[in-house]
Amino acid sequence: MIHCTDIEFTYDGERLALAGVDLHVAPGEFVCILGGNGSGKSTLAKHLNALLLPDRGTVTVDGASGYYRVAGIGCDTLRFKLASGEIDADGLAASSLDVDVASGQVRAEGSFSERVSTKTASGQLDVVCQGVAPRQVDSDLASGQVSVALPADTGFTAKVSKASGSFSSAFETMQQGGSYVHGDGSTAIKVHLASGDFKVEKA
Numbered sequence: 134m135i136h137c138t139d140i141e142f143t144y145d146g147e148r149l150a151l152a153g154v155d156l157h158v159a160p161g162e163f164v165c166i167l168g169g170n171g172s173g174k175s176t177l178a179k180h181l182n183a184l185l186l187p188d189r190g191t192v193t194v195d196g197a198s199g200y201y202r203v204a205g206i207g208c209d210t211l212r213f214k215l216a217s218g219e220i221d222a223d224g225l226a227a228s229s230l231d232v233d234v235a236s237g238q239v240r241a242e243g244s245f246s247e248r249v250s251t252k253t254a255s256g257q258l259d260v261v262c263q264g265v266a267p268r269q270v271d272s273d274l275a276s277g278q279v280s281v282a283l284p285a286d287t288g289f290t291a292k293v294s295k296a297s298g299s300f301s302s303a304f305e306t307m308q309q310g311g312s313y314v315h316g317d318g319s320t321a322i323k324v325h326l327a328s329g330d331f332k333v334e335k336a
Contacts, residue, residue, distance in 0.1 A: 134160055135192065151180075154190070186207045207225070209228050210230075215237050239256075255277040257279075271323050286316075287315075291322035
């Protein structure tokens with residue numbers, strides 16, 4: 134299921150092309166967007182394949198179970214929710230990515246400039262950040278495995294609190310207080326582990 138909520142976009146910061154657009158597409162549903170010249174059809178389509186990014190709005194991919202292939206979505210906030218099964222997503226562009234996995238496997242690849250947030254009950258979650266590192270990464274694991282791949286030139290500070298489980302990094306880190314630091318430490322990573330494994334990889 135795909136939900137677009139309150140998508141807004143202006144050309145040149147002046148000409149309003151989309152205002153408060155909501156769209157709901159159910160699994161297996163085919164949608165046709167109709168309208169006159171200049172009504173925003175092409176502008177909306179360019180947002181769904183990440184050719185344009187909205188000034189405001191949220192896109193949510195909500196899968197109860199099954200296999201979902203998602204490509205080329207651009208928005209301010211992108212949310213994936215999965216009860217079980219698999220989501221395979223690439224070509225994404227969003228300021229923020231939120232992923233909530235009860236069980237199953239999610240792979241999300243794209244550009245996420247502000248924030249990546251993950252919540253995992255069990256299963257596997259792989260996020261590949263391309264081009265630019267997010268300012269913040271938050272991860273809450275009850276169990277399972279999460280890996281976040283960052284661009285090779287990324288500096289980060291990782292604060293890890295855990296009852297059980299493990300934290301590892303493909304980057305060379307130094308421990309400072311209760312944190313793992315690499316480079317300038319600019320990306321803030323917060324990890325809460327009840328159990329499971331969290332890995333920082335190189336994209």
